[in-house]
Amino acid sequence: MDFTTNRLKNLPVTTSFPDAICSLTEIENFILDHNPGFYGPIPSCITKLPNLRLLIITDTSLSGSVPNFYNHTNIIGINLARNHLSGTIPPSLSTLPNLNYLDLSSNYLTGTIPPGLVHGSRPSLVLKNNNLTGEIPNCYGWVDFQIIILGNNRLSGDASFLFGKQKKTVNIELNNNDFEFDFSKVEFSEYIYGFDLSHNKIYGEVPESFATAAGLYFPKLSFNRLCGELPQGGNMWRFNSEVFANNACLCGNPLPPCSISAPAPAPVSGSGF
Structure with a gap:
């Protein structure tokens, strides 16, 4: 029996989080997956397990706050997705x-994104489907x-600093927020595979680097304030009109041909669609 991993999955129980977790001092990987009958808070003692490397608690009815970990040097991954956590x-x-x-x-998390949440080479940060506000810290x-x-x-x-010609990020999803920046200044690397910027307040033109990003297959730019003629050639044949739909005045294949039109609209702070 592997005492370094505790996995609880699909158990037909309705109970609060078992206090026995506090005694599992040798455990390295704790996985509690798809147990909607678990309710109540995550016990704070879980943050004191000295050998814990991976904490996965997903698809439960657990509520309360995200546990406070301090200077725990062994933890490499935390996944608390699809619970009822708040604060x-x-x-x-x-x-x-x-x-x-x-x-x-x-979850139901509020407030801002703290700086420095992940570390090391090529980290991953997933905070979608919450009620977070404010700006992304510049350190990211x-x-x-x-x-x-x-x-x-x-x-x-402005979230444009997440992109860059030298970046190796493969997927950036910022959809359904209130981000507002000049898209014409964004540069794309050969590593970017997909991004979703739909349903924001992004303005400007689609830059030429969009068409030359060799690895780009799944962009989404719909429901913004983009304007001007789309770049042609390169990888543009991959993208249909849905990628660019519902913008201020984008034109050119795969959208309708361009005609004389007003310059790209400047951002209007605080306004909606």
């Missing part, structure tokens, strides 16, 4: 020097993410 994201998570993967998606512009997924929140400001 803010604890800044203490930024003290975990080896945390490379953090997923707090599909220096992080070469594997993926960063922040869709379906109420975030705002």
